[in-house]
Amino acid sequence: MSNGHVNGIHNGVDKMHINGHLSSSRNGNAQSKAQRKQSSPMMPAFMVSAPGKVIVFGEHSVVYGKTAIAAAISLRSYLLVTTLSKSKRTVTLRFPDIDLNHTWDIDSLPWDVFSAPGKKKYYYDLVTGLDPDLIAAIQPHLACVSPEKPEAERKVHQKAAVSFLYMFLSLGNQSFPGCLYALRSTIPIGAGLGSSASIAVCLSAALLLQLRTLSGPHPDQPPDEARLQVERINRWAYVGEMAIHGDMASGVDNTISTQGKAVVFRRPDYSKPPKVRPLWDFPELPLLLVDTKQPKSTAHEVKKVRMLKQRHPELVGSILEAMDRVTESAAAVLDEEEFDNDNAECLGRIGELMTINHGLLVSLGVSHPRLERVRELVDHEGIGWTKLTGAGGGGCSITLLRPDVARDKLEKLEDDLEEENYQKFETTLGCDGVGVLWPAVLKNGLEEDDELGGMEINLDKFLKADGNEGVEKLVGVHGGGGEREGWKFWRVESH
Numbered sequence: 501m502s503n504g505h506v507n508g509i510h511n512g513v514d515k516m517h518i519n520g521h522l523s524s525s526r527n528g529n530a531q532s533k534a535q536r537k538q539s540s541p542m543m544p545a546f547m548v549s550a551p552g553k554v555i556v557f558g559e560h561s562v563v564y565g566k567t568a569i570a571a572a573i574s575l576r577s578y579l580l581v582t583t584l585s586k587s588k589r590t591v592t593l594r595f596p597d598i599d600l601n602h603t604w605d606i607d608s609l610p611w612d613v614f615s616a617p618g619k620k621k622y623y624y625d626l627v628t629g630l631d632p633d634l635i636a637a638i639q640p641h642l643a644c645v646s647p648e649k650p651e652a653e654r655k656v657h658q659k660a661a662v663s664f665l666y667m668f669l670s671l672g673n674q675s676f677p678g679c680l681y682a683l684r685s686t687i688p689i690g691a692g693l694g695s696s697a698s699i700a701v702c703l704s705a706a707l708l709l710q711l712r713t714l715s716g717p718h719p720d721q722p723p724d725e726a727r728l729q730v731e732r733i734n735r736w737a738y739v740g741e742m743a744i745h746g747d748m749a750s751g752v753d754n755t756i757s758t759q760g761k762a763v764v765f766r767r768p769d770y771s772k773p774p775k776v777r778p779l780w781d782f783p784e785l786p787l788l789l790v791d792t793k794q795p796k797s798t799a800h801e802v803k804k805v806r807m808l809k810q811r812h813p814e815l816v817g818s819i820l821e822a823m824d825r826v827t828e829s830a831a832a833v834l835d836e837e838e839f840d841n842d843n844a845e846c847l848g849r850i851g852e853l854m855t856i857n858h859g860l861l862v863s864l865g866v867s868h869p870r871l872e873r874v875r876e877l878v879d880h881e882g883i884g885w886t887k888l889t890g891a892g893g894g895g896c897s898i899t900l901l902r903p904d905v906a907r908d909k910l911e912k913l914e915d916d917l918e919e920e921n922y923q924k925f926e927t928t929l930g931c932d933g934v935g936v937l938w939p940a941v942l943k944n945g946l947e948e949d950d951e952l953g954g955m956e957i958n959l960d961k962f963l964k965a966d967g968n969e970g971v972e973k974l975v976g977v978h979g980g981g982g983e984r985e986g987w988k989f990w991r992v993e994s995h
């Protein structure tokens with residue numbers, strides 16, 4: 501780890517004090533004056549951001565240790581973290597996309613349960629399952645979240661809240677400063693594009709930054725060090741994902757959201773970290789991303805497959821095995837040096853594998869008539885190859901477009917989709933992973949290290965920003981390539 505200030509944050513030995521190793525503020529004088537951490541100035545407001553993803557191959561089979569290929573997309577979540585003055589002992593989530601605004605009194609949270617011997621976890625721990633006692637301790641603090649809302653909305657709120665509270669209570673301690681976490685996302689919610697994972701990644705990165713346990717990102721950081729930071733963020737984001745989806749979550753969503761670009765992912769042993777192979781040269785595939793606008797539940801679809809597997813272990817086992825072969829074949833094709841994303845034959849090979857993958861997903865029962873309708877429209881016109889992406893049961897599909905497809909055919913498809921209430925998304929694959937804007941100030945063309953100027957991202961404006969465009973403009977995303985001024989990313993590539 502590098503020393504000194506990184507990104508304006510101290511790192512190094514003092515993190516141990518903050519993350520609970522030495523701190524014992526609740527029993528007063530146990531800590532000697534000499535050991536006590538010097539009071540530090542209030543942190544500036546800062547932002548973190550993490551992308552959504554598409555699973556190109558291997559959803560569901562990945563839950564059973566098979567291979568998946570996933571790529572980060574340009575749709576992202578943005579989290580603005582504001583530290584409150586010392587006297588304010590509250591923590592607030594303001595997530596206007598889902599109309600959630602909830603405040604907990606920090607001192608009323610179940611710190612004793614989370615810091616009990618055998619329960620306490622540290623920022624460097626690998627947590628591979630949720631602790632039922634800790635989940636139980638959180639329940640009373642969820643019960644008060646949006647009690648007046650209809651059941652469906654309440655569930656969405658509680659998922660976000662449980663993910664946050666589990667991470668906050670595991671990583672933090674009672675002397676954590678009062679904070680406000682404001683979140684906006686350009687990723688459609690619950691559409692199979694990894695909205696929950698991107699939020700878990702933002703929250704994990706924010707908490708680890710607040711605890712001063714991360715170094716960087718900074719431009720001259722060695723890739724090994726950057727990888728360690730990204731690994732830590734990912735581990736805790738996985739905990740947040742499990743809190744939403746249960747222990748069956750494979751971790752592919754949070755991994756691609758943290759790391760960015762594209763990855764070949766496998767988790768054969770859930771007690772160990774996954775095996776992740778980055779695909780640095782992931783080709784710019786001509787993809788059409790379509791949201792069916794049919795709500796789905798990942799947990800429900802994953803459970804359906806589990807039950808099917810219990811009823812037909814051998815049959816489902818062989819389907820999962822076939823899915824693994826499809827993904828491995830696709831990885832091999834994408835890895836070929838001569839793979840050319842403008843070449844019809846190359847695309848056809850990937851397209852064929854997508855069609856097979858989709859067929860296998862259908863046989864597991866995770867498609868939906870609205871997904872099949874997209875496939876029908878695309879197949880009828882011979883436009884490309886379509887598969888569902890994510891958990892299925894609704895959500896999104898991806899279509900790999902033939903390079904020679906006539907413009908008018910494509911326009912007709914787009915019109916048909918619009919008429920039938922589908923939403924098309926323009927997005928790029930292989931985008932950056934988790935990023936940090938520290939402090940939350942846009943330089944407006946000034947030099948990076950110019951201390952004098954810049955425009956602070958205003959909380960109120962952020963909360964009220966109009967749609968995806970408004971959010972992106974406010975956080976400094978501009979230009980067709982999604983350039984972001986001032987944002988920094990952990991650079992893990994070593995080539």
Ligand SMILES: Nc1ncnc2c1ncn2[C@@H]1O[C@H](COP(=O)(O)OP(=O)(O)O)[C@@H](O)[C@H]1O
Nearest residue numbers: 595597656659660685690691692693694695696
């Ligand atoms: N923009 C958002 N603001 C707040 N919470 C969100 C947002 N997007 C997603 N979430 C949380 O993530 C959950 C969706 O997770 P999930 O069903 O896995 O969908 P996805 O497939 O998009 O990841 C929601 O119920 C909500 O708790």
Ligand SMILES: C[C@@](O)(CCOP(=O)(O)O)CC(=O)O
Nearest residue numbers: 560692694749750798890891
């Ligand atoms: C179905 C699954 O493979 C992917 C789920 O993706 P999403 O939540 O629909 O974005 C589940 C998992 O990998 O944990």
